[in-house]
Each structure stands twice: as structure tokens, then as C-alpha cells.
Amino acid sequence: MENDTTLPAFPFPAYGLTHEEWQTALKEVFGQPRFRADQIFKSLYKEAASGWEAFTTLPAPLRQTLAGQAPIEAMRIVEAIPSQDGTVKLLFACASDGERIESVLIPSKDRMTQCISTQAGCNFRCAFCASGRLGKTRDLTTAEIVAQVMEAVRFLSGREGTFTRPSNLVVMGMGEPFDNYDNVLKALKILNAQKGLDVGARHITISTCGVVPGIRRLAGEGLQFELSVSLHAPNQDLRKGLMPVSRRWPLEELIPACAEYTRATGRLVTFEYTLIRQINDQPRHADELIALLRALPCKVNLIPLSPVEGFAGRRPDNASCLAFLDRLMRAKIPTTMRNSRGGDVDAACGQLRLRRLATSSGEGGNTP
Numbered sequence: 404m405e406n407d408t409t410l411p412a413f414p415f416p417a418y419g420l421t422h423e424e425w426q427t428a429l430k431e432v433f434g435q436p437r438f439r440a441d442q443i444f445k446s447l448y449k450e451a452a453s454g455w456e457a458f459t460t461l462p463a464p465l466r467q468t469l470a471g472q473a474p475i476e477a478m479r480i481v482e483a484i485p486s487q488d489g490t491v492k493l494l495f496a497c498a499s500d501g502e503r504i505e506s507v508l509i510p511s512k513d514r515m516t517q518c519i520s521t522q523a524g525c526n527f528r529c530a531f532c533a534s535g536r537l538g539k540t541r542d543l544t545t546a547e548i549v550a551q552v553m554e555a556v557r558f559l560s561g562r563e564g565t566f567t568r569p570s571n572l573v574v575m576g577m578g579e580p581f582d583n584y585d586n587v588l589k590a591l592k593i594l595n596a597q598k599g600l601d602v603g604a605r606h607i608t609i610s611t612c613g614v615v616p617g618i619r620r621l622a623g624e625g626l627q628f629e630l631s632v633s634l635h636a637p638n639q640d641l642r643k644g645l646m647p648v649s650r651r652w653p654l655e656e657l658i659p660a661c662a663e664y665t666r667a668t669g670r671l672v673t674f675e676y677t678l679i680r681q682i683n684d685q686p687r688h689a690d691e692l693i694a695l696l697r698a699l700p701c702k703v704n705l706i707p708l709s710p711v712e713g714f715a716g717r718r719p720d721n722a723s724c725l726a727f728l729d730r731l732m733r734a735k736i737p738t739t740m741r742n743s744r745g746g747d748v749d750a751a752c753g754q755l756r757l758r759r760l761a762t763s764s765g766e767g768g769n770t771p
């Protein structure tokens with residue numbers, strides 16, 4: 404993308420262009436010096452300007468032209484729902500067609516993490532995910548992915564009274580990022596750019612349900628993004644039932660692809676493993692997981708299941724969760740356990756949108 408000078412036709416969303424593309428567009432489309440790209444990136448990302456009239460370093464005629472040719476608004480926050488634990492769920496409407504998507508802000512002691520979406524709905528139908536039940540309406544554009552973060556910056560800055568941006572991004576919201584690879588990667592490069600918002604690559608985590616070609620492609624990009632894989636089962640039979648993606652890319656392809664990612668980037672892959680009572684939380688499952696991951700430098704993140712409409716699985720008791728954790732730790736697999744946050748605001752991916760759709764259509768939910 405860095406050297407790609409093929410420009411889209413204008414009008415085109417301001418957040419959809421890399422710094423290099425802005426340089427080219429300014430020169431070739433708007434007849435301006437390339438250095439104006441620095442001014443535009445500074446106002447767009449370091450000041451979170453939401454209208455071209457605020458780009459006071461630009462000549463007034465250029466501001467007027469860009470107001471017509473490069474709209475800034477790609478997303479609008481229609482609802483911000485705070486949770487008792489400090490998490491804030493943001494429900495967005497896309498400017499182009501009103502499509503609803505969501506994002507979550509998760510504060511902790513020393514960071515503000517934003518979980519972002521990449522698609523409206525999702526086609527992958529993981530068993531305990533509300534987004535998968537909706538099916539995919541469409542991919543989000545690069546600008547819509549970037550705009551989720553910039554709208555969050557404006558939200559946080561308004562709340563704090565000073566410029567505040569998420570310190571960490573996790574691409575773990577609605578949608579499978581590798582099913583929208585080009586738009587996701589371009590958006591993350593824009594958000595990572597030093598002249599822009601400058602979120603460090605190691606503070607950006609891409610989470611996949613196990614799309615092997617995407618993992619292999621990312622391994623070859625020469626980037627330092629963190630990779631997280633939703634594993635949720637220690638063997639292929641069980642995983643096929645929980646994660647339909649595994650029928651297409653089974654564990655025997657997934658694990659080598661993760662090893663390749665680690666070899667190519669030097670970054671450890673994190674495996675997400677949701678603990679479900681009596682389904683995948685038994686000592687034999689822990690032993691299978693240890694055997695599966697033993698040869699791979701990696702981390703495991705255990706998440707006791709949160710209730711999801713339409714999925715009958717239950718959360719294990721604390722003793723079972725701790726026993727599972729202990730077994731992995733004894734096998735020297737770095738493992739953490741976290742509770743999902745924001746349960747009182749439907750923070751698991753897709754749940755809020757699912758509820759809003761169900762409410763607006765007069766249905767009682769998507770429970771099969």
C-alpha cells in the first residue's frame with residue numbers, strides 16, 4: 404500500500420486514504436504540494452478534526468474543495484452505553500447506508516482498549532457468537548473501520564476534556580477480519596501511521612476464528628501486529644461443532660500456519676479458549692490442548708463463557724476454570740484467565756446489534 408499510487412475516484416472518504424495516497428491525491432488531483440498531506444493527517448488524527456473548516460493550516464479554497472470531495476464523517480455514534488465495570492459500548496450508524504455496527508471501549512489501569520468491528524454481521528457462525536447468527540450484510544470500508552476509532556477519540560476527548568485516544572486496538576468485534584483483509588489491513592496501517600494516530604503495531608491485535616490463508620498472508624506482510632486465534636477446542640471433532648470454519652481449515656492446517664506466523668514475525672500467537680461447562684473444560688481437554696500446543700511458542704487466554712442468546716452452553720464453576728488454568732501452567736504454557744467485560748451492556752460481539760435488530764423488527768430475539 405505504501406507505494407500504491409492508484410487513487411480512487413473522488414469524492415472519497417478522508418479516512419480511506421493513507422498518508423502516501425493523500426500526497427499523491429494532493430499533487431495529482433488537487434494541484435497542491437505533497438507536504439499538505441502532513442497538515443491533513445495532523446488535523447485528521449492528532450486533533451481529531453471532524454469538519455474541513457477546522458483545518459486552518461490549509462488555504463480556504465482547498466478546504467472548500469475537500470469539504471465536497473473528501474467527506475470526514477463515515478460513522479456516527481447513535482448510542483453509547485456505559486457498563487458498571489467502566490466498559491462503554493458504542494453503537495454506530497454508517498453514514499452511507501445507516502448500517503449498524505458496534506465497538507467497545509474497555510478501560511483498565513494503564514490502558515484504554517477499543518474493540519473494533521470489520522463487517523456488518525458475519526458469515527462464520529461460531530456457535531456462541533451473536534454476530535454469526537445474523538449473517539453478513541456487508542464488509543466495512545477502510546474509512547468505516549478507521550472512523551470507529553476516530554469517533555471513539557472524539558467521544559473520549561469530549562468526556563475527558565483533553566485529546567484522548569485508545570492506547571490499544573483489538574480487531575475482535577463484529578466480523579472476521581481476514582474475510583475483509585484488504586480494508587482491515589489498510590485501516591490498521593492508517594491508524595498505526597506515526598504522522599497520524601500512531602497506535603503502535605504491538606498495541607494492535609488482529610483476532611481470527613482460524614482463516615488460514617489470512618494468517619499466512621499476514622505472516623508475509625512484515626508487520627508487527629499481534630495475532631490472536633479463537634481456538635475454543637483442543638481437537639478437530641469438537642472444534643468442527645463449535646467453529647464451522649474448522650471444516651474448511653482444520654486444526655492440522657491452522658496450527659502450522661500459526662507456527663509460520665511466529666517464525667516470520669517473532670510474535671507469539673495468543674489462542675483464545677472459551678471455557679464451556681462439560682463441553683471443553685474437562686482435564687482431558689486441557690491435556691489435549693497441551694499436546695496440541697506443546698511445540699508452538701504461544702500464549703493461551705482462557706475466558707469463562709458469558710451467556711449468549713441462542714447458545715445453550717453454560718459457564719463452568721470457578722474451581723473447574725482454575726483447575727484448567729493450573730494444568731496448562733504446570734505444562735509451562737503461558738496462560739491467563741480473563742472474564743469478559745461489559746456483560747450488563749451486551750459487550751460480547753454482535754449482541755447489542757442483535758438485540759437492537761430484534762427489537763426494531765418486533766421479534767423477541769434470534770434464539771433458534
Ligand code: SF4
Nearest residue numbers: 525528529532535578
Ligand atoms: S466470533 Fe467472530 S468470526 Fe465467529 S461468528 Fe462471531 S464475529 Fe464471526
